[in-house]
Every structure is written in C-alpha cells, then in structure tokens.
Amino acid sequence: MGKKIKRIGILTAGGDSPGLNAAIRGVGKTALGYYGMEIIGFRDGFRGLVENRRLKLDKHTLAGILTVGGTILGTSRDKPHRMVIDGRTRDMTEVIKENYKKWGLDCIVCLGGGGTQKNALRLHQAGLNVITLPKTIDNDVAMTDSTFGFATALDIATDTLDRLHSTAHSHHRIIVAEIMGHRAGWLTLGAGIAGGADVILIPEIPYDVEKISGAIKRRSRNGTNFSIVAVAEGAMSRDDARALLAAEKKLERAKNLHDKKEAKNELAALDVRHAGNTMRLAKQLEELTHLESRVTILGYVQRGGTPCAADRVLATRLGSACADLINEEHYGVMVAARGDGTEPVPLEKVAGKRKMVPIDHSWVKTARRVGTCLGD
Numbered sequence: 010m011g012k013k014i015k016r017i018g019i020l021t022a023g024g025d026s027p028g029l030n031a032a033i034r035g036v037g038k039t040a041l042g043y044y045g046m047e048i049i050g051f052r053d054g055f056r057g058l059v060e061n062r063r064l065k066l067d068k069h070t071l072a073g074i075l076t077v078g079g080t081i082l083g084t085s086r087d088k089p090h091r092m093v094i095d096g097r098t099r100d101m102t103e104v105i106k107e108n109y110k111k112w113g114l115d116c117i118v119c120l121g122g123g124g125t126q127k128n129a130l131r132l133h134q135a136g137l138n139v140i141t142l143p144k145t146i147d148n149d150v151a152m153t154d155s156t157f158g159f160a161t162a163l164d165i166a167t168d169t170l171d172r173l174h175s176t177a178h179s180h181h182r183i184i185v186a187e188i189m190g191h192r193a194g195w196l197t198l199g200a201g202i203a204g205g206a207d208v209i210l211i212p213e214i215p216y217d218v219e220k221i222s223g224a225i226k227r228r229s230r231n232g233t234n235f236s237i238v239a240v241a242e243g244a245m246s247r248d249d250a251r252a253l254l255a256a257e258k259k260l261e262r263a264k265n266l267h268d269k270k271e272a273k274n275e276l277a278a279l280d281v282r283h284a285g286n287t288m289r290l291a292k293q294l295e296e297l298t299h300l301e302s303r304v305t306i307l308g309y310v311q312r313g314g315t316p317c318a319a320d321r322v323l324a325t326r327l328g329s330a331c332a333d334l335i336n337e338e339h340y341g342v343m344v345a346a347r348g349d350g351t352e353p354v355p356l357e358k359v360a361g362k363r364k365m366v367p368i369d370h371s372w373v374k375t376a377r378r379v380g381t382c383l384g385d
C-alpha cells in the first residue's frame with residue numbers, strides 16, 4: 010500500500026509583515042510540487058481554523074504572490090484559548106481540534122511572531138502537530154538569527170531617516186522619528202545606524218533626556234544645528250523604566266485581588282503615558298535645546314508593501330525547510346534561521362521568550378563608536 014498523502018493547513022497570525030506571502034509560497038510550492046502533499050490555507054489567523062474559513066492553495070493561488078505585501082490569507086491577533094465569539098471570550102481549543110480532524114490535517118503551519126509561537130505551543134500541547142515560522146518586523150522572536158519582515162522594515166525606516174535629514178538640515182530642527190518596536194529595539198537600532206541618526210533610543214537602554222539634549226547642544230556648538238533622533242515606540246526614560254519595573258514586581262508579589270488590581274492600574278497608567286512618549290520627548294528637547302522640534306511617526310508604512318530581496322530569500326528558505334520537516338514528521342518546532350541554514354527548535358524553547366538587544370551587542374558598540382548618543 011502507498012504512503013498516505015500528507016495534508017497540511019497553514020495560517021498567518023499576529024501583525025502582518027513583508028515576506029508572509031513569500032513564506033506561504035515557499036511552504037506551498039515545496040509541499041505540493043516537491044513532496045506531492047496537499048495544503049489548505051485558513052483565513053485570518055486562528056479564527057479561520059475555528060470558523061472553517063479556507064482558501065484553496067494550489068499552483069494557481071501560489072503563483073505571483075512572492076512580491077506581494079501583507080498576507081493573502083489575512084491575519085488576526087485572535088488566540089485559540091481566548092477568542093471572542095458572539096461577544097463572549099471562549100476557549101476554542103476543542104473546536105480547533107475537531108476541525109483539524111475534520112479536514113484530515115497531518116500538521117498545521119503557523120506563521121507569526123512571539124504571540125503566535127505561544128499559541129502554537131498550546132495547540133501542540135493539546136495534541137496537534139504544529140510547525141511555526143518566525144515573522145515580525147521587530148526581529149524579536151527568540152532562538153532564531155532573524156525573522157522575515159525585519160529586513161524590509163529596516164530598509165523602509167532607513168530610507169525615511171535619509172529623507173528626514175534634508176528637511177531637518179534645511180530648517181535647523183530636531184526631528185524625532187518614531188520607529189516600530191514596542192519591546193525590542195532592533196529596528197530602531199539598525200535603521201538608526203544605517204540612516205546615521207544622531208541619537209538612537211531603544212527599550213533596552215532607558216534614556217536620560219538631559220544626556221540627549223547635551224549631545225544635541227554639543228552638535229550645535231560644533232556648528233551642526235540639526236539632529237535626527239530615532240526612537241523606538243517602546244523606548245522610555247529612566248524614571249518610567251523604574252516605575253514599570255516596580256509595577257511589574259508589585260503585580261508579581263500581589264497576594265490578593267485588591268493588590269493585583271492596583272498593580273494592573275499602575276501598569277495601565279504607564280501604558281497610556283507611554284503612548285505619548287515621543288511627543289513629550291520632542292517637547293522636552295525643544296525646551297532644553299531651544300531648537301525647533303518635529304515628530305514623524307513611521308507607523309504602518311514600515312509593515313506595508315513588497316518584501317525586499319533578503320526577506321524573500323529568508324521566507325522562501327524557511328518555508329521550504331518547513332515542508333522538509335513535515336515530510337520527516339518532525340513536529341512541535343519552529344523553523345529557525347541559523348547562519349546560511351535552518352534549524353528546528355522545540356516550541357517550548359521559543360514560546361514566552363523575547364530576543365532583546367543585548368546592551369553589549371556589536372550594533373550597540375558600533376553606534377557608540379561612531380559617536381551616536383544612546384541616551385544613557
């Protein structure tokens with residue numbers, strides 16, 4: 010008797026990222042064309058798996074998507090174990106298990122960032138065969154050299170900093186450019202170095218506004234009366250970082266509901282404060298340096314559009330390696346990028362962890378050596 014043809018499901022979850030379609034194509038073409046498997050796409054992340062919303066993936070639907078931004082499958086931030094259905098939050102794990110069986114799946118491939126890795130592990134622990142691929146423009150998924158989407162976003166953010174230079178220079182202004190990265194500073198640090206920012210502020214290095222204004226004033230004294238400040242959306246002042254740590258510790262130690270609520274409120278208040286951080290920083294710098302300041306928030310432009318060549322190669326490599334692992338029935342892993350190759354990493358080692366910028370990382374050292382102020 011011949012070997013059973015494998016049938017795989019695939020979904021994209023979390024924030025979209027350039028390279029998702031290249032990865033879907035990489036998995037799909039290798040699975041269909043090379044291994045003769047079948048593949049079903051599920052729409053809008055884990056929700057599609059719950060609601061049985063599918064997209065047929067064949068050589069026609071997989072054609073022409075390599076260069077397309079976003080995801081042809083759609084995405085959502087829905088979690089299998091906490092999904093809002095008809096206004097109520099429900100654990101949909103059992104429904105997903107039933108549908109997995111109903112569609113005769115041998116494996117479900119989940120393309121996503123940190124949250125998706127956690128959700129995928131939960132499904133794996135619930136008994137499903139799962140494989141994940143690491144995507145996010147933040148580059149903060151643990152245990153992989155890089156994530157697809159990052160290289161494209163880095164190009165976009167760098168190009169924006171290049172453009173901001175000429176206008177900052179012409180008006181003798183400080184331009185504070187907010188770059189995505191709510192927890193990790195890879196994108197801001199990389200774009201800041203590549204785009205020659207004068208100040209780079211990342212979540213891993215809490216800043217002192219006096220240090221930043223000092224660096225800007227030094228530039229002015231030396232005859233350069235404009236500055237570019239690249240700030241990650243999650244960067245914070247030393248005071249805010251201390252307050253955050255205290256609130257997090259308080260939550261950890263909270264013994265009763267009242268204490269928990271109080272700590273959660275403190276965290277929420279810091280979050281709200283956080284949202285206005287970039288504007289506040291620009292205002293503070295204007296007051297301290299007497300240079301006019303402007304803010305540019307790069308926002309979703311960083312996630313949109315066609316993936317760059319490096320992301321297309323990475324996503325195709327990871328996608329194709331994913332099909333190899335399915336063929337070998339090696340499940341419960343994330344396909345990590347490791348040097349020129351790939352490596353299966355158990356989901357337990359990835360989920361719940363985040364790859365932050367180490368403060369002694371070579372990029373940090375490089376930025377300092379070329380005279381960039383890191384706010385500390």
Ligand code: F6P
Binds near residue numbers: 024025146190191242
């Ligand atoms: O995780 C990637 C990311 O782009 C973050 O940098 C950003 O904070 C977040 O997604 C915002 O995504 P959304 O508004 O889609 O939830």
